[in-house]
Amino acid sequence: MRIETSAGPAEVEIARPKRRPPAFLLVLTHGSGGGVDAKDLLAVRDSALELGGAVVLVTQPYRVAGRRAPGKAEIQDAAWLEIIAALRKKFRGVPLIQGGRSNGARVACRTAPQAKARGVVALSFPLHPPGKPEKSRRDELLAVGDIPVVVVNGARDPFGIPDPADATEVKVIAGQAHSYRTGFEEIAATITPWLLRWAPN
Incomplete structure (x- = not known):
């Protein structure tokens, strides 16, 4: 389905747990030039579904329009919050994780504080542009405030690896770069216990 935003339409794929209301809503999106078919995103989706969560994979407006670069952060963030607002109307009363x-x-x-998210899953968080550690994006990671955030990065990621002190949990996947070729079971094993706090007993 499509959700109209101030930056153009976004496309969303909704997966619901079988035979029960969702325990939580997990909303995930892609990297700059990628899509929602990235294997790490799908590993997280599958883990969340097994725990009884509903999962929404969002293709952001700039990618729907065929662009690879996301453009200004303010425009991207505003569109994201509009997408979240629309999804909350479909999934009322359940915790949001994005x-x-x-x-x-x-x-x-x-956007986590404005979205009133209960948690954040950050895969391959790009701490800085490759080769430019002085241009740190640490402030974006810290923007979550007191909201729990789990970070999963490859040990050879040229975009850097966040400091463990700057997140609730930082998992480093050995041998992997910014895009993972393996390690998806390890990603799922990291995310599953983290999501359990919102899953039914």
Whole structure:
């Protein structure tokens, strides 16, 4: 389905748990030039569904329009909050967890307080541009405030790895770069216990 935003239409794919109301709503989005078919996103989706959560994969307006670069953060964030508002109308009264990979993780962190998210999943959070550690995006990660955030990054990520002190949990996947070729079971094993706090007993 499509959700209209001030930046253009976004496309969303909704997956619901079978035979029961969702325990939580997990909304995930892609990196700058990627899509919601990234294997790490799908590993997190599958884990959340097994725990009884509803999962929404969001293709942001700039990607629907065929662009690879997200543009200004203010425009991207405003559109994201509009998407979240529309989804909340479909999933009333359940905890919201939002996240994404790379640029999507940045959006999720920056908007978490305004979205009133209960948690954030940050996959391959790009701490800085490759080779430019002085241009840190640490402030975006810290924008979550007191909201729990779990970070999963590859050990060889040229975009850097957040400091463990700056998140609730930082998991480093050995041998992996910014895009994962393996380690999806490890990602799922990290995310599953973290999501359990919102899952039914």
